[in-house]
């Protein structure tokens with residue numbers, strides 16, 4: 001069975017290494033000597049190498065290194081994934097764009113038309129990471145005051161309508177959140193391939209909607225037994241509806257020639273984190289997935305190795321950069337073995353990431369992916 005490998009595009013800025021905590025790539029931190037995209041110009045301002053130029057380099061590197069495409073995260077402080085995809089589509093040839101999108105932030109018929117346009121104009125390279133919001137302050141920042149489970153109700157209806165209008169024809173829908181009459185994409189757009197839906201969310205409400213609409217159920221990395229249990233639960237629900245569920249994992253790697261070098265990188269990063277930051281917990285979110293990640297990182301950890309959760313699994317990544325806590329640290333061979341184990345427990349796809357995203361796309365593509373399957377499990381589907 002072919003396994004899909006994607007890379008992540010850091011739409012929130014990037015670090016030149018895990019040792020630094022200010023973003024020195026992109027303009028999310030003050031401009032200093034050594035920053036890039038933009039960097040300092042001789043007149044004291046910023047040079048002309050913009051962050052979109054850097055994202056383009058990452059997309060091209062990932063494309064060249066054998067990844068199918070990239071996840072484009074969406075947060076209040078990032079640029080918009082639809083816009084980024086449209087620009088990068090002209091700079092790449094096979095790279096697929098996985099747009100993180102919160103249904104409900106766009107009318108489903110209008111979104112279907114925009115997605116079909118992106119399919120048509122990019123040669124069928126669009127797909128989605130459906131996210132249903134972490135709640136809390138940032139949900140209100142978007143003007144969204146729906147409760148956690150109502151948001152999933154809306155996501156389900158949104159996906160019903162998005163799918164219903166896709167093939168053209170005349171589609172009617174009378175739901176709680178959406179009513180549509182006689183809708184359907186115009187013939188030119190209706191023939192486009194329906195985009196794959198990668199679906200995130202760890203709550204019961206999320207698993208219920210995933211079972212109906214997800215091509216891939218997507219989770220952050222968790223301890224392997226916990227993850228296997230979650231995959232089994234969503235597979236069971238999909239099977240009850242007569243379908244078969246594929247699963248996927250979003251995970252950061254620190255992959256180095258030796259295990260010692262990989263842990264050394266993490267140790268230096270951890271030792272550069274302030275004590276105050278080490279004690280900080282995720283706040284203001286109703287996300288079950290985020291709570292599961294937080295539980296992996298005790299606030300009283302004083303050494304990097306207090307956060308080793310299992311061989312090659314480290315629970316402190318969200319101290320070094322934003323995002324989930326758990327990731328993989330090890331030699332190239334060990335990283336490939338852990339990925340093989342995840343394939344064996346039911347992963348059909350991965351979104352991998354590493355810092356800095358540009359250089360690590362090449363490293364992981366050249367050094368880790370070719371080792372997959374050598375511990376006895378399945379295979380990479382390379383970009384053609």
Ligand SMILES: Cc1cc2nc3c(=O)[nH]c(=O)nc-3n(C[C@H](O)[C@H](O)[C@H](O)COP(=O)(O)O)c2cc1C
Pocket residue numbers: 072073074075100129131132133134200201202203204206218219220250286287288289290
């Ligand atoms: C792989 C993955 C990627 C995510 N990407 C984003 C994102 O780009 N933007 C965002 O606001 N939330 C993102 N989230 C957070 C989810 O929106 C949020 O955790 C989830 O939908 C909350 O639902 P839950 O309570 O069911 O876990 C992501 C979650 C996962 C698992």
